[in-house]
Amino acid sequence: MSIATKTAMLLLAAMLVLVSCDQSVNRTHIDYPEEASNDFKVYSSYCSSCHAPPLPDAHVAKEWPNVIARMQQHRVERRMDPIIAQDMQILRRYLERFAKSDSTL
Numbered sequence: 001m002s003i004a005t006k007t008a009m010l011l012l013a014a015m016l017v018l019v020s021c022d023q024s025v026n027r028t029h030i031d032y033p034e035e036a037s038n039d040f041k042v043y044s045s046y047c048s049s050c051h052a053p054p055l056p057d058a059h060v061a062k063e064w065p066n067v068i069a070r071m072q073q074h075r076v077e078r079r080m081d082p083i084i085a086q087d088m089q090i091l092r093r094y095l096e097r098f099a100k101s102d103s104t105l
């Protein structure tokens with residue numbers, strides 16, 4: 001393989017990495033419930049640092065507390081400030097209010 005080909009391949013790889021890191025590319029807008037509310041602001045501030053915040057209907061209400069507790073662990077593992085108790089309640093309230101309906105209830 002010539003130097004020119006290798007260089008071209010490296011450049012291409014670098015560009016691919018850059019494109020995939022730019023989150024604005026190809027992201028379609030997701031509509032969250034009550035996006036203008038303070039609850040949503042708290043939710044998105046805590047739940048968008050590592051991945052896109054999931055929609056509340058990703059889980060039924062009774063599953064959310066365990067998921068939130070696991071995310072709290074992820075924060076601690078990454079030495080991020082833990083979610084404070086007051087905000088924890090807001091997060092739970094927001095997620096549980098718009099959770100997937102539970103057909104087993």
Ligand code: HEC
Pocket residue numbers: 046047048049050051054058067068070071074075076078080091
């Ligand atoms: C410190 C980084 C971090 C933050 C902040 C974070 N998450 Fe996560 N999240 C992860 C990781 C890592 C995974 C994949 C492993 C797992 O599921 O535990 C994940 C996966 C998920 C999943 C998919 C797995 C499942 O159980 O459905 C959901 C839903 C989720 N997160 C919700 C949340 C919510 C809600 C918040 C805010 C309270 C949040 N995340 C904040 C790191 C984070």
